Each structure stands twice: as structure tokens, then as C-alpha cells.
Amino acid sequence: MSSKLGRDFYLQPTLVVAKALIGKEFILSRGGRTLSGRIVETEAYIGENDPACHARYGLTKRNAIMYGVGGFTYVYFVYGMHNMLNFVTERANSPAAVLIRALEPLEGTGIMKALRKCEDTLQLTTGPGKLCQAFGITVKDTGIDLTGDIAHVIDRGYRPHQIVQTSRIGIKDGQEMLWRFYEAENKFVSGK
DNA sequence: ATAACGATCCAG
DNA sequence: TGGATCGTTATG
Numbered sequence: 619m620s621s622k623l624g625r626d627f628y629l630q631p632t633l634v635v636a637k638a639l640i641g642k643e644f645i646l647s648r649g650g651r652t653l654s655g656r657i658v659e660t661e662a663y664i665g666e667n668d669p670a671c672h673a674r675y676g677l678t679k680r681n682a683i684m685y686g687v688g689g690f691t692y693v694y695f696v697y698g699m700h701n702m703l704n705f706v707t708e709r710a711n712s713p714a715a716v717l718i719r720a721l722e723p724l725e726g727t728g729i730m731k732a733l734r735k736c737e738d739t740l741q742l743t744t745g746p747g748k749l750c751q752a753f754g755i756t757v758k759d760t761g762i763d764l765t766g767d768i769a770h771v772i773d774r775g776y777r778p779h780q781i782v783q784t785s786r787i788g789i790k791d792g793q794e795m796l797w798r799f800y801e802a803e804n805k806f807v808s809g810k
Numbered sequence: 811a812t813a814a815c816g817a818t819c820c821a822g
Numbered sequence: 823t824g825g826a827t828c829g830t831t832a833t834g
Contacts, residue, residue, distance in 0.1 A: 661817070663817075670817065671817090672817085675831075675832085678830080678831075679830085680829085680830060680831085694817090694829090694830090695828080695829060695830090696816055696817065696818065696828095696829085696830095697815095697816060697817095697818050697819080697826085697827070697828085698816090698818095698826070698827030698828035698829075699818075699819080699826075699827055699828080700817095700818050700819070702817060702818090704817090717817060719817085745818070745819070746817070746818075747818050747819060748818090748819075757829090786817070787817070787818095788816085788817050788818070789816095789817060790816090811833100811834085812832100812833090812834085813831105813832095813833090813834105814830105814831090814832090814833105815828105815829105815830090815831090815832105816828105816829100816830095816831105818826105819825105819826095820824105820825095820826095821823105821824100821825095821826105822823090822824095
């Protein structure tokens with residue numbers, strides 16, 4: 619038995635969502651093709667008081683979607699070359715999101731290899747920039763409703779053996795917050 | 811109007 | 823271990 623996560627799931631506290639997403643399957647269906655992967659690593663970015671969150675300077679044109687209701691995608695561009703996929707969480711006017719950092723490829727690995735120009739399955743989706751390239755996700759994909767048909771998350775009943783909680787990667791401020799989650803001993807966690 | 815700076819990745 | 827590379831933001 620498997621079920622699609624609905625609006626209520628994304629309205630939960632961001633740390634709950636970030637942890638609960640580990641082990642769930644992310645599915646992207648469009649252009650007549652379907653790509654999917656099991657989420658193995660996430661990070662939470664929560665509110666205007668989180669020094670690493672894009673909402674730390676208040677509402678801007680870029681982060682506006684974070685101020686909306688949870689359950690929508692937020693994709694942004696960094697380092698002049700990488701797209702980052704996030705899921706907006708919590709109620710409207712409560713800016714927060716979960717960064718999807720790594721996936722275990724499931725469906726459509728042939729397409730992922732082509733998009734990544736890489737044959738090594740372990741290099742397809744083991745990092746936030748890599749997985750966006752493998753899925754063909756860019757900033758134009760901001761605002762997709764995760765309760766719709768194009769992109770959604772499914773609970774297939776997979777339960778991680780152990781989830782590890784650490785400091786977030788690649789940030790300067792906010793190291794004291796242990797807001798990164800990943801499935802222990804999964805080969806597809808980034809940075810290995 | 812403009813400069814500094816990233817929630818990174820990959821080659822060497 | 824450092825260079826690539828450019829949109830967003832902050833500041834003048």
C-alpha cells in the first residue's frame with residue numbers, strides 16, 4: 619500500500635517534514651516521461667531568524683514562494699551553475715523549506731544518465747545540484763504543486779533503518795542547528 | 811549602477 | 823584543493 623503525501627503533510631513543522639521525507643519516493647512526470655528516486659538526504663531552512671535561510675532578509679522576489687502555503691516547489695540557482703530543489707513547508711507567511719540533497723535513483727535512470735552525461739549511477743543524484751540536473755529541474759520549475767500530478771511524493775512503506783541528524787552542509791552561519799537528515803549507510807548520501 | 815557572494819561540482 | 827560562473831542582493 620502506498621499513498622501520495624497531501625497538503626497536510628507539508629503543513630507540519632519543517633523539521634518533522636525534513637525527517638519524514640527520508641525514505642519517501644519523489645516522482646516527476648512530465649513530457650511523457652517519469653523519473654523517480656527515494657529521498658535519502660534533506661536539510662531544513664526555517665524562517666527569518668535562521669541565518670542560512672533565504673528568508674533571513676525578509677520577503678524578496680526570489681523567495682516569495684516560501685511565504686506561501688506549504689506543498690509547492692522552490693527551485694533557485696547558486697554558484698552560477700547549480701539549481702537547488704526545495705519543498706516549501708508550513709502555513710502561509712511562515713517562510714520555510716526543505717532542501718532535497720540526495721536521492722537513490724529508482725525509475726528513469728537511463729534518462730538521468732543522459733541528462734547528467736554520466737554513466738555512473740552513484741554520481742547521478744548524490745548532491746543537490748546533481749539531482750536537479752538528472753531530473754531536468756531548473757528555476758523555471760518553482761511553484762509546482764506537490765499535491766498535483768507533475769511532481770509529488772509517495773510513501774511506499776519504506777522505513778529507514780536509521781536516520782542521522784547533523785549540521786547543514788556548505789553554510790557559514792547556523793552550524794549549531796542540526797537540521798540535516800540522512801539515511802545511515804545509504805550509498806547515495808552526498809559527499810562520499 | 812555595480813560589486814560581492816554563495817544551501818556546489820569536478821578536474822587535476 | 824582551487825577554479826568555474828552568474829543571478830540575487832545590498833549598497834551607493
